[in-house]
Amino acid sequence: MPPRTCLCGLPASYQDCCGRLHRGEAAAATAEQLMRSRFTAFGVGDEAYLLRTWHPSDRPQRAGIDRRVKWVRLEVLETTGGSVVHTEGTVRFRAHYLERGRPGEMEEHSRFVRLDGRWVYAGVV
Template sequence: MKGMPRPSSCPCGLPAPYDDCCGRFHRGDAAAPTAELLMRSRFSAFSVGDEAYLLRTWHPADRPARLGLDRRLRWVRLEILETGGGSVVHAEGTVRFRAHYLERGRPGQMEEHSRFVRLDGHWVYAGTL
């Protein structure tokens, strides 16, 4: 999280302070118990510039060596549109979301339907559908 100030409220959209919400996952104090919470924590990692967390939570079969996050993008809001599976009793899950950003002050958004799987008991991002 170099060069990015830690937010007081969590960027993922849940009504909790960053340190108590996604910050605990980023620090390694806990693991996201559901695919949706992993998705939220990954959005927050993009928001605060935590490339290490993003790589740690990416399935090794498709994980890039590095991301090179674009500092011109500021991720500002996440909408969860749909979830499937991904609970504490599932081995796979999906999350369809819309992520809002600002690029050089201009608003934009991207939508994705992501797949998540459990690997060694932890949720990881396994690509898009």
């Protein structure tokens, strides 16, 4: 069951925020919005969305969702480019999780590009 409040950190319900993107009712307008929706997809276990939004040149066969990890909070630390007028952008973020009840965090600087008019994840900077 999806969370009521969106995991991405924006003040909206999951259904009205990242849920719309996951269901294909909307596309991410910015690289940051795509990154937030991908974080949430890991949290709700939406592997199909993760694969759909991964650049085909390095898309894995599986997204590698670990059900033992519960993603709990996201901090966006920095963005470059990635707006509605850009074709490339980066987002540096810190993702907080619980694994077997123990808190942890991971930090990544991700690259995003527009492919056929849509933002896709293009790997780590």
